[in-house]
Amino acid sequence: MGSVVRLVALLAVMVFVVLRVSGVSVRGAGGCVCIFVGVTLGWTQMTIIMNAADEGRTRPTAASVAMTVASVVVTVAGVVQVCASLMPWMYVLRGLLGGVILIAALSLIVAPWWLSLVSDLGEERARAAQEELRADYATQLHDSVLQTLALIQMDADDPVKTRALARSQERDLREWLYGDPGAVLGGPGRADQSDAGRGEADPAETGTTQSESGHASQEGTQAIPTTLSRAVKVAAARVEDTLEIPIDVVVVGDCAMTPTLVGMVSAAAEAMRNAARHGAPPISVYAEVEGAQVEGAQVGGAQVGDAAGGTEDAATGGITVEIFVRDHGEGFDPEHLPAGHSGVKDSIMERMRRLGGTAVIDSRPGWGTEVHMTCQAS
Amino acid sequence: MEPTQAEESQDSQTSHRVRVAVVDDHEMFRRGVIDTIAADCDVVGQAATVEEAVAMIGRTQPDVVLLDVHVPGGEGGGGAEIILRSLNAAPRALYLALSVSDAPADVGAVIRAGARGYVTKTITAADLLASIHQVAEGYAVFSPRLAGFVLSALRPETGVPVTQPADGALERGVAAQEGSEAASAADVMAHDDASLDSLTPREQQVMRLIARGYSYKEVAAELFISVKTVETHVSAVLRKLQLSNRGELARWAAYRRIV
Numbered sequence: 001m002g003s004v005v006r007l008v009a010l011l012a013v014m015v016f017v018v019l020r021v022s023g024v025s026v027r028g029a030g031g032c033v034c035i036f037v038g039v040t041l042g043w044t045q046m047t048i049i050m051n052a053a054d055e056g057r058t059r060p061t062a063a064s065v066a067m068t069v070a071s072v073v074v075t076v077a078g079v080v081q082v083c084a085s086l087m088p089w090m091y092v093l094r095g096l097l098g099g100v101i102l103i104a105a106l107s108l109i110v111a112p113w114w115l116s117l118v119s120d121l122g123e124e125r126a127r128a129a130q131e132e133l134r135a136d137y138a139t140q141l142h143d144s145v146l147q148t149l150a151l152i153q154m155d156a157d158d159p160v161k162t163r164a165l166a167r168s169q170e171r172d173l174r175e176w177l178y179g180d181p182g183a184v185l186g187g188p189g190r191a192d193q194s195d196a197g198r199g200e201a202d203p204a205e206t207g208t209t210q211s212e213s214g215h216a217s218q219e220g221t222q223a224i225p226t227t228l229s230r231a232v233k234v235a236a237a238r239v240e241d242t243l244e245i246p247i248d249v250v251v252v253g254d255c256a257m258t259p260t261l262v263g264m265v266s267a268a269a270e271a272m273r274n275a276a277r278h279g280a281p282p283i284s285v286y287a288e289v290e291g292a293q294v295e296g297a298q299v300g301g302a303q304v305g306d307a308a309g310g311t312e313d314a315a316t317g318g319i320t321v322e323i324f325v326r327d328h329g330e331g332f333d334p335e336h337l338p339a340g341h342s343g344v345k346d347s348i349m350e351r352m353r354r355l356g357g358t359a360v361i362d363s364r365p366g367w368g369t370e371v372h373m374t375c376q377a378s
Numbered sequence: 379m380e381p382t383q384a385e386e387s388q389d390s391q392t393s394h395r396v397r398v399a400v401v402d403d404h405e406m407f408r409r410g411v412i413d414t415i416a417a418d419c420d421v422v423g424q425a426a427t428v429e430e431a432v433a434m435i436g437r438t439q440p441d442v443v444l445l446d447v448h449v450p451g452g453e454g455g456g457g458a459e460i461i462l463r464s465l466n467a468a469p470r471a472l473y474l475a476l477s478v479s480d481a482p483a484d485v486g487a488v489i490r491a492g493a494r495g496y497v498t499k500t501i502t503a504a505d506l507l508a509s510i511h512q513v514a515e516g517y518a519v520f521s522p523r524l525a526g527f528v529l530s531a532l533r534p535e536t537g538v539p540v541t542q543p544a545d546g547a548l549e550r551g552v553a554a555q556e557g558s559e560a561a562s563a564a565d566v567m568a569h570d571d572a573s574l575d576s577l578t579p580r581e582q583q584v585m586r587l588i589a590r591g592y593s594y595k596e597v598a599a600e601l602f603i604s605v606k607t608v609e610t611h612v613s614a615v616l617r618k619l620q621l622s623n624r625g626e627l628a629r630w631a632a633y634r635r636i637v
Contacts (some may be wrong), residue, residue, distance in 0.1 A: 170500065178481035250526035250589045284522055284591025288529075326591040370590070 008040050028085035034078025042071035141176055145169060164244035171237065183225070183233040228261055228321060229254045232287045235269040243276040245283060253289030255319050255377055260355050264321060264375045267351040267359065271325040271371040274348075279327030279369055286324040289377075319377035328368040348373070396514045399423040399440035401431040401460060402476070403449050407499065411444060411476070414503045419510060428452030431460045436467030442514050445493065447477040447484045456484075458491035465492070474513045476501075480523055489619050495519025517609040518616040525588035528615055532577045532622065575622050577615065584611045 012033045019029035045068045052061075079099075083092045148169040155161045172184050225231040229251040236249045255261075268285070275283045348371060352359035357375030398419045402408045403426045412421050423438040425431035428451035435443060443464075447457040455462070461473050473493040477484065485496050494513045497506070498521070509519040520528075577585060587597045594612075598605045 167500075174478065174480065178479045178484070248522055248591065250522045252526050252529045252589070282591060284589075286522070286526070286586075286590040288586075324590045328591075367596070 004044050005041075008037060008044075011040075012037050025085050027081055031078045031081030031083075031085060034074050034081060036078075038071045038073075038075025038078055042068060042075065045071065137176060137181060141173060144172065160244055164241070167246050168237075168241050171240070175233070180230065180233075182227075183230040184237075226257055227254050228257060228265070228287065228289060231257055231261070231265045232268065232285065232323070235265050236272060236285050239269060239272040239276055243273065245276040245281055247272060247276070247283045247285060249285045249287075251287045251289075255289050255321070258377050260357075260375060261321060261377055263351060263355045264323065264357065264373060267348050267355075267373060268323045268325060268371075270348050270351075271323075271373070274371075275325055275327035275329070275369065278332070279329030282328055284324075284326045286326070288322045290320045290322070291318045321375050321377055323373045324370060325373075326368065326370040331363040331365045331367055331369055333363065395420045396510060397422045397438075397441045398510060399425070399431075399435060399438060399443045399471075401425045401434075401443060401449060401457070402446040403427065404446075411506075415507060415510065418507050426450075428456070428460055428463075432463045432467070435460070435464045435471055439468050440471055442510050443471055443473045444476045444510070445473050445488070447475055447479055447488050456487075457493070458487040461488070461491040461493060472513050472516070474509060474519060476506075482527060485524065485527060486619075489616070492620065494616065495521075496524050497521055498523075512609075516613075518612045520585075520588050520612050520615075522589050522591055525585045528577070528619060529582070529585050529589060532575065532615075532618060575618075577618070581611050581615050584608060585615060588612075 015036055016029050016033045019032055020026070024032070045064055049064055049068075052064075080092060080096065083095055087095075148165055152162050152165050155165065175181065175184050225234050232251055233249050236247045239245075240247045268287075272283070272285060349359045349361070352373050352375065355375055357373060359374075360372045361369065362372065363369040396419045398415060398421055400408050400411050400421065401424070402411070405426065408424055408426070412424065415421065419442075422440050423434040425434045426449070428449055430451070431443075431445075431449065432452075443460075445457045445460060449456045449460065452459045452463070457473075457475055457477075464471060473488075475485075475488045475493045475496040476499060477488075477496070478499050479485075480496075480498055489496060494516075495509060495518050497509055497519060501509070512519050583601060584597055587600055588594075592600065594605050594608045598608045601608075
């Protein structure tokens with residue numbers, strides 16, 4: 001910038017000298033110099049603005065705007081001076097008026113075209129940004145799929161393992177493409193999220209921060225889900241991957257995570273593990289959020305389509321969450337567990353009781369088992 | 379893996395074999411499906427693009443069409459476009475969407491175009507056959523995911539508490555007043571006049587149970603109604619999905635243009 005100014009100044013002086021030597025009046029020469037300075041400085045400003053736009057800074061800096069305005073003023077002043085040196089002031093003013101009207105009229109004519117250019121530009125930029133994001137996801141996706149396919153080839157003779165690998169990858173891919181990318185185990189925010197603390201970060205705190213992908217990431221590959229639907233999906237995905245049994249997850253409604261809900265999801269994960277270990281497929285998990293208010297409207301369909309973005313602000317008062325974990329195994333009697341299987345009654349029911357909620361276990365021979373957990377969000 | 383939707387349907391198998399057409403742009407998958415169902419159904423045609431599909435359906439007049447959602451060709455409307463364009467040529471054909479995607483927009487588009495059910499490609503062979511028979515008999519096929527989707531889209535309005543008589547262990551002992559056959563038939567009819575934009579309490583119960591992974595038989599046992607009644611409720615819900623313009627549903631045109 002500095003060198004440009006110096007160059008322009010030098011040229012301006014030269015122009016002045018040449019004009020004076022040729023016999024033009026001081027005023028005239030001064031006017032021409034002003035025009036010259038104004039136009040060249042204005043031109044360089046435009047170049048600077050364009051370069052900044054290419055690099056992604058769409059708003060011109062205050063300095064640029066000031067410089068542009070200044071150069072316009074200087075140019076106009078120069079024109080006025082030149083005219084004043086050639087004719088009486090009255091004519092100059094009339095000429096100026098004519099010029100202003102002309103500019104206004106031309107602007108009006110050109111305005112629609114210019115406005116559409118600007119809005120197209122905005123759209124193009126947004127689209128480009130989206131494309132970059134998709135490309136990012138795509139790379140991670142492809143990576144992940146390649147690894148799974150390699151593993152499947154290695155374990156080709158182990159049908160259980162192969163099926164589990166395929167299922168895990170299929171689930172993740174489907175969630176990425178058609179569902180909520182934020183709910184994928186080891187989610188998409190890995191590479192570029194800033195650290196929001198270590199593993200001890202309180203999920204309730206991270207739940208209330210407005211993070212775009214709904215994840216607070218930490219060192220390593222695990223991210224803390226900030227909404228209930230993601231938490232449930234991630235928990236189910238973990239159990240599915242560890243125990244290699246498919247689990248169907250359906251979530252209706254959504255809300256922000258609270259410490260109570262973290263405990264509840266943890267209890268639900270326990271129920272899922274039991275279902276996978278002692279029950280039989282099909283294993284279904286159904287979570288329902290009742291009473292989450294977002295701007296007075298009932299929250300529904302947050303799981304359907306939009307990644308729970310709209311529920312980040314949901315008030316946690318008065319929200320009831322129910323989680324059902326169903327399997328189609330042989331059933332068992334919660335009262336008469338074989339020795340060593342104290343898990344269910346103590347763990348799940350006790351946990352829910354401590355959180356201020358309830359757990360009801362319905363288990364019938366030949367029908368299977370259903371664990372029904374209810375809790376208030378706060 | 380979805381729970382078997384109606385084991386009973388296979389028992390009430392009609393004497394003629396169901397005539398099925400398969401539309402999918404993945405050749406390997408198409409062959410796989412045909413092999414799976416060939417023993418049980420008559421595969422009368424297959425197609426890989428929208429135009430081929432419309433022509434084939436018009437020519438072969440199948441009972442049930444297994445249809446992928448993303449099919450190339452035509453104007454880019456995929457499965458939904460095929461259904462709409464075949465309405466005149468094959469008015470009695472019934473469509474079952476079979477897809478990898480479970481994006482709401484895809485499900486919404488194809489259901490609103492007229493599909494009677496939506497299952498994902500990870501479905502087991504037995505479940506697929508059961509679903510085909512169910513659709514052939516005129517009933518809807520609801521997977522837990524589709525049920526969840528319905529519950530989100532057609533929730534009762536804010537402030538109206540969802541009447542939930544306790545299900546599971548607590549309800550079993552109670553002979554609910556809606557437990558008898560006659561009563562449930564009556565309440566289905568009464569609700570025909572009710573608004574299309576939300577579910578009746580009974581429908582809500584049925585959808586909830588399906589979302590929890592209950593098969594139609596289990597839902598029937600839980601609510602003390604017959605499987606037929608469950609299927610009737612489910613079909614009514616499907617009709618609402620197809621006709622309601624509430625909230626999310628209004629966004630899904632019968633098919634989207636993909637530019």
